[in-house]
Amino acid sequence: MSLLEVRDLHVNYGAISVLHGVSLRVAPGEIVTLIGANGAGKSTTLRTLSGLVRARAGTVVFDGKPIANLPPHEIVRLGLGHVPEGRMIFANLTVHENLQMGAYLQHDRTAIAREFDYVFSLFPRLKERERQIAGTLSGGEQQMLAIGRALMGRPRFLMLDEPSLGIAPLLVKAIFQKITEINRERGITVLLVEQNANLALEVAHRGYVMETGRILLENDSATLRADPQVRSAYLGG
Amino acid sequence: MTEFLQQLLNGLSLGAIYALIALGYTMVYGVLRFINFAHSDVFMLGAFAGYYLAPIVARVFPSGSVAGAVVVLLSAMAICAVIGVTIEYLAYRPLRRRPRLTVLITAIGVSLLIEFTSQHRLVFGPSPRTFPQLLDARTLDIGGVAIGTTQIVVFVLTAVLLAGLTFVVQSTKVGTAMRAVSFNEQAAALMGVNINRIISFTFALGSALAGAGGVLFAMSYTKIEPLMGVQTGLKAFVAAVLGGIGNLPGAALGGIVLGVVETFAGGVQGLSNYRDGIAFAVLILILLFRPAGLLGRAQVEKV
Ligand SMILES: Nc1ncnc2c1ncn2[C@@H]1O[C@H](COP(=O)(O)OP(=O)(O)OP(=O)(O)O)[C@@H](O)[C@H]1O
Numbered sequence: 001m002s003l004l005e006v007r008d009l010h011v012n013y014g015a016i017s018v019l020h021g022v023s024l025r026v027a028p029g030e031i032v033t034l035i036g037a038n039g040a041g042k043s044t045t046l047r048t049l050s051g052l053v054r055a056r057a058g059t060v061v062f063d064g065k066p067i068a069n070l071p072p073h074e075i076v077r078l079g080l081g082h083v084p085e086g087r088m089i090f091a092n093l094t095v096h097e098n099l100q101m102g103a104y105l106q107h108d109r110t111a112i113a114r115e116f117d118y119v120f121s122l123f124p125r126l127k128e129r130e131r132q133i134a135g136t137l138s139g140g141e142q143q144m145l146a147i148g149r150a151l152m153g154r155p156r157f158l159m160l161d162e163p164s165l166g167i168a169p170l171l172v173k174a175i176f177q178k179i180t181e182i183n184r185e186r187g188i189t190v191l192l193v194e195q196n197a198n199l200a201l202e203v204a205h206r207g208y209v210m211e212t213g214r215i216l217l218e219n220d221s222a223t224l225r226a227d228p229q230v231r232s233a234y235l236g237g
Numbered sequence: 238m239t240e241f242l243q244q245l246l247n248g249l250s251l252g253a254i255y256a257l258i259a260l261g262y263t264m265v266y267g268v269l270r271f272i273n274f275a276h277s278d279v280f281m282l283g284a285f286a287g288y289y290l291a292p293i294v295a296r297v298f299p300s301g302s303v304a305g306a307v308v309v310l311l312s313a314m315a316i317c318a319v320i321g322v323t324i325e326y327l328a329y330r331p332l333r334r335r336p337r338l339t340v341l342i343t344a345i346g347v348s349l350l351i352e353f354t355s356q357h358r359l360v361f362g363p364s365p366r367t368f369p370q371l372l373d374a375r376t377l378d379i380g381g382v383a384i385g386t387t388q389i390v391v392f393v394l395t396a397v398l399l400a401g402l403t404f405v406v407q408s409t410k411v412g413t414a415m416r417a418v419s420f421n422e423q424a425a426a427l428m429g430v431n432i433n434r435i436i437s438f439t440f441a442l443g444s445a446l447a448g449a450g451g452v453l454f455a456m457s458y459t460k461i462e463p464l465m466g467v468q469t470g471l472k473a474f475v476a477a478v479l480g481g482i483g484n485l486p487g488a489a490l491g492g493i494v495l496g497v498v499e500t501f502a503g504g505v506q507g508l509s510n511y512r513d514g515i516a517f518a519v520l521i522l523i524l525l526f527r528p529a530g531l532l533g534r535a536q537v538e539k540v
């Protein structure tokens with residue numbers, strides 16, 4: 001029984017076909033990674049799942065419910081969180097307001113306060129910067145904020161698009177640690193898109209390798225890491 | 238000196254009205270990145286709403302009372318809010334994914350449609366009308382400066398509306414969502430924000446302020462006609478650009494600056510015929526030195 005099941009997804013940007021039949025599934029509690037070269041269509045896949053991009057064909061079933069082509073705000077409501085590529089924090093709002101926006105659909109005040117506490121325990125740096133305009137945060141802090149903001153919506157399923165992008169290696173380690181923590185302690189299922197395949201396959205249980213709009217390989221992380229094809233193309237030898 | 242203060246006062250009350258209208262231009266630009274040219278006609282419709290409402294309200298409230306004027310104002314604001322939301326829903330929403338230029342031309346079309354429909358003799362007719370007197374006309378003399386009751390009411394109500402708007406935008410959930418949408422619509426959608434609802438809300442808010450501007454303008458200058466929005470709306474739009482388009486305090490400041498400059502230009506002997514020209518010259522001058530407007534920050538257009 002999978003939490004997310006994508007079958008034969010086709011997506012176009014205008015006349016250009018970008019995804020030509022992507023299928024994947026994620027079971028509850030898993031961390032699954034989607035790796036692949038630049039322009040393979042990883043971000044497009046996530047953007048289609050969260051409703052930012054419309055699918056031309058194919059089905060997406062989340063928790064037994066077909067969600068392909070629902071508007072994003074209805075998909076979020078079902079418990080699917082998306083930390084988008086490039087973080088997309090609200091640079092004109094304070095850190096606190098960004099987190100509040102994350103809890104936009106939550107109405108229970110005590111639950112919201114609890115999520116604030118949780119996010120601040122995960123990223124104490126955000127607590128220190130709570131009243132600061134988010135645009136003045138460092139890249140790493142912005143990534144923490146983007147993840148924290150998504151957590152405020154209490155997702156059951158969290159998609160992260162290149163959380164390591166433009167961040168110092170030491171901090172990347174720390175952020176990946178948090179992702180594992182979120183998965184283990186909160187039981188949040190994770191779909192992780194990464195350029196840094198080494199790191200992604202370290203934290204993920206399973207992985208998909210994508211190439212020019214198609215899924216090329218699928219296996220558990222250990223097997224993928226041992227695969228000569230994957231090693232030469234994505235793991236630097 | 239009293240002459241100076243008098244002009245300043247008159248300039249401020251004109252500027253307050255520009256400010257109210259300018260806010261609507263800037264708010265819509267903030268969320269949709271286009272200029273809603275029909276906004277100036279919502280201002281005009283606000284004045285006419287006040288014109289038709291005044292006799293009805295006068296039956297309930299003592300004529301000349303501030304309470305009556307406030308009721309007329311609030312009702313006109315509500316009507317304009319509905320008109321603004323309707324315009325967006327019918328004319329702009331279907332074009333949401335089309336190029337900006339398409340929407341811009343549509344806005345001009347909507348504006349012309351309202352202007353010409355209003356001029357039809359079965360609607361308002363082309364000739365000017367005299368706005369009913371909502372307040373007892375009294376003039377206070379403060380050290381030689383004459384200040385009318387209407388002027389005082391314009392100041393107080395504008396201040397209240399600006400404070401209310403600031404509160405809504407800065408301190409409420411829907412206001413935070415407005416700012417979020419205006420920064421990044423997609424990210425806001427990922428938070429669960431229904432973008433269409435926020436856009437409707439923005440139009441309601443901006444149009445209500447334009448409606449208030451219409452009533453206050455009519456109270457101050459007494460003549461209303463279907464094309465009254467053309468020039469005033471243009472100036473308010475200019476005020477929004479002057480303040481930095483997309484920037485709310487900027488729009489308010491731009492409106493006030495423009496009102497004051499225009500009034501002073503009009504007060505100088507031999508220049509009064511050029512008051513609009515001078516106002517625009519000042520605008521061009523300011524924009525030469527601050528291209529992003531008085532309070533706008535230079536930013537690269539988002540892709
Ligand atoms: N808005 C768009 N309009 C047109 N083409 C697009 C658009 N966004 C992406 N593409 C194209 O779609 C393809 C897939 O892009 P996508 O961003 O999904 O790749 P990716 O796997 O996430 O790459 P990266 O690792 O560089 O982030 C690319 O060829 C890209 O040029």
Ligand SMILES: [Mg+2]
Nearest residue numbers: 042043044085
């Ligand atoms: Mg990408």
